[in-house]
Amino acid sequence: MSQSAVLAELVDVELEVHRPVYTRILHPLTLRVGRSTSLAVVGPSGAGKTTLAAILGALQPPSGGTYHFAGANIADLSRKESARFRNLNIGFVFQNANLIDERSAWRNVAIALTDPTLERRAVEQRCREALADVGLQAIADREAALLSGGERQRVAIARAMVKNPLMVIADEPTGALDQTTGRDVLALLYGVTARGATLVIVSHDPYAASLAASSVSLVDGRIAE
Amino acid sequence: MANATADAYLSMTSRPVRTVAMIAGILLAVASTSAAVLIADTQQAQIDLRFDAQRSGHVMIQARAPQPQGFTPEAVRQIEGLSVASEAGELSIWRESVPVASSPFTSAQSVPLVVASASGLEASGTSPVAGARLDTIDLMPAPNAVVWIGATLARRLGIRDRLQSVWIHGRSFTVAGWLQNDSGFEYINNSVVMSSATGRQHYGNGDLVRLLVKVRPGSASAVGEFAMSTLDPTGQQMLADVTPPDGEVLRANVAADVRRVGIGLGMFVGLVGMVAVANTLSMAVQQRTRELGLRSAMGFSRARIGSLILLESAMAGLVAALMGAALAHLGAYLWSASQGWEIIINPLLAPTVVAAGTFFSVLGGIVPAYRAASVSPLTAMRS
Ligand SMILES: Nc1ncnc2c1ncn2[C@@H]1O[C@H](COP(=O)(O)OP(=O)(O)OP(=O)(O)O)[C@@H](O)[C@H]1O
Ligand SMILES: [Mg+2]
Numbered sequence: 001m002s003q004s005a006v007l008a009e010l011v012d013v014e015l016e017v018h019r020p021v022y023t024r025i026l027h028p029l030t031l032r033v034g035r036s037t038s039l040a041v042v043g044p045s046g047a048g049k050t051t052l053a054a055i056l057g058a059l060q061p062p063s064g065g066t067y068h069f070a071g072a073n074i075a076d077l078s079r080k081e082s083a084r085f086r087n088l089n090i091g092f093v094f095q096n097a098n099l100i101d102e103r104s105a106w107r108n109v110a111i112a113l114t115d116p117t118l119e120r121r122a123v124e125q126r127c128r129e130a131l132a133d134v135g136l137q138a139i140a141d142r143e144a145a146l147l148s149g150g151e152r153q154r155v156a157i158a159r160a161m162v163k164n165p166l167m168v169i170a171d172e173p174t175g176a177l178d179q180t181t182g183r184d185v186l187a188l189l190y191g192v193t194a195r196g197a198t199l200v201i202v203s204h205d206p207y208a209a210s211l212a213a214s215s216v217s218l219v220d221g222r223i224a225e
Numbered sequence: 226m227a228n229a230t231a232d233a234y235l236s237m238t239s240r241p242v243r244t245v246a247m248i249a250g251i252l253l254a255v256a257s258t259s260a261a262v263l264i265a266d267t268q269q270a271q272i273d274l275r276f277d278a279q280r281s282g283h284v285m286i287q288a289r290a291p292q293p294q295g296f297t298p299e300a301v302r303q304i305e306g307l308s309v310a311s312e313a314g315e316l317s318i319w320r321e322s323v324p325v326a327s328s329p330f331t332s333a334q335s336v337p338l339v340v341a342s343a344s345g346l347e348a349s350g351t352s353p354v355a356g357a358r359l360d361t362i363d364l365m366p367a368p369n370a371v372v373w374i375g376a377t378l379a380r381r382l383g384i385r386d387r388l389q390s391v392w393i394h395g396r397s398f399t400v401a402g403w404l405q406n407d408s409g410f411e412y413i414n415n416s417v418v419m420s421s422a423t424g425r426q427h428y429g430n431g432d433l434v435r436l437l438v439k440v441r442p443g444s445a446s447a448v449g450e451f452a453m454s455t456l457d458p459t460g461q462q463m464l465a466d467v468t469p470p471d472g473e474v475l476r477a478n479v480a481a482d483v484r485r486v487g488i489g490l491g492m493f494v495g496l497v498g499m500v501a502v503a504n505t506l507s508m509a510v511q512q513r514t515r516e517l518g519l520r521s522a523m524g525f526s527r528a529r530i531g532s533l534i535l536l537e538s539a540m541a542g543l544v545a546a547l548m549g550a551a552l553a554h555l556g557a558y559l560w561s562a563s564q565g566w567e568i569i570i571n572p573l574l575a576p577t578v579v580a581a582g583t584f585f586s587v588l589g590g591i592v593p594a595y596r597a598a599s600v601s602p603l604t605a606m607r608s
Contacts, residue, residue, distance in 0.1 A: 050606060050607070053606070054603060054606055057522075057606075059522055059602045059603050059605070059606060060603055079526075079527060080526050080527070080528075083521065083524050083525065083526045083527075083602075084524060084526070085524075086522065086523070086524040086602070087523065087524020087525075088524070090524075092522055092523075092605065092606070094605060094606060096608075098515065098519050098605060098608070100516050100519075102235075102239035102240070103235060103239070107235065111519065111520060111523055112523050114520075114523060114524050114525055114529070116228055116229060118228065120228060120231065123228065171606060
């Protein structure tokens, strides 16, 4: 992989916690993720997949090692800086779509557009477009609580993509869906690479992982070869 | 800012019951404070109106036409005979200002010239501090040049000995005694006083011819009416009841007390309201941990998540305060209307209580806002 093709580069990244007891969740690991590609993270429960995704998404600073994203060092960012970093670069899709139930679909997408200088009209326009991209233009005004599981997850994908992030991180995105619905959602998710984003997908589902350009397998906090 | 406001507005309207619970305390506080102040002010105006008529211990009747004969002694005796009246007598301001000097060569002081009878002076609470007894003023033989002077004027003129003379308009008068008043007619302390006969002899008709009646408090208006019809049954003298409004100090105290009670009560309810805001928002923050974690994951900074909650508390406080103030004004207006009173509205009241209500609400939002800002973005992933 050439240097310019690398989006995220983790070198000797590790994570230890000291509370409640000293635990080493991730052993030092080195990992490179390319631009506009997809990476599956697989492994048994408790292996550290979510933890790795959290570090990649700058939700959690590593306790050792270096993490460069598009050439910039992410590992030592302050909380405020990493919030800004996430805001600009990362889209998240969670197992449960994590929508605000009382708000309409487009207003849930709007949560991701945090820039206070954006005009309300422009925000709504962009959100509706993002929903159209996932085939939900018809239900943009429906309250999130009324949406089906598959629709919720598609709203979440629209929310992740509305900012055109460089990386989309999805943790068990189909874990709560039936097979058919899951496949539709996977198709949409993998579609983000065609729009210049890198997809990191954490999944138990061999089919979901098999779609990825590359994969990494974690066992007990280490990369298993 | 507009987006943030819309965001807070959505959070509030999507949970209306919670929002009502949250703002009830502030609403109540603002409403009770405003209502107390409005009613205190309005009622005070009513109390003032009645006090002006009722509280006075004196009745003063003034003639608006020249009185060559003075008040009829028969009528004055009738007024004195009322069970609620004690002394009644003339206490006129014959001239607003006359020049008085202690000798023909010293410079003169400009002081009022009072014409009074012994019972008029007595009714005003004036007492002699030196010299002749008061009743001698009624016993002066007709042509004379005798005066009493107020104690302050005596000092100003440098008079020490009794029976010294003073010069008024260059004419010499014998000083029969000094007078002192501490009961609301203090101008006597700085006046020259002479009998009705002496005043007419030297100065002709008086400027403000008045009859003063000392009455039991509460009966002033009734005695005033009686006095006017008794003194002038035909209405030719054009008498007017000019009973002085006094008791200013008492009035101010009553107003301040009522307001203080209202504001104190309002502050207390306001504190309770603040606790309610803090409580409700704390609970809301707990319920919304997932949403707040999500926002944090989406890249909201801690400051923005905190200000989201603070903005909510500010908006809730503002809405509550506006509603409370409106409610109080409406209530006080209806109440005054039902009493047939004109409502007194201090224009500063509404802005003040609205600002205070919002302030208390924001104060209540601080701890929940801090807790909200502390929600980790990881909760988005692990919930
Ligand atoms: N803050 C923490 N303190 C202590 N232990 C933690 C903490 N966070 C995670 N762990 C532990 O680290 C391990 C890895 O957790 P992680 O959530 O990354 O696993 P996972 O691979 O995503 O598992 P699953 O497939 O069940 O979601 C688990 O044993 C978990 O209990
Ligand atoms: Mg996991």
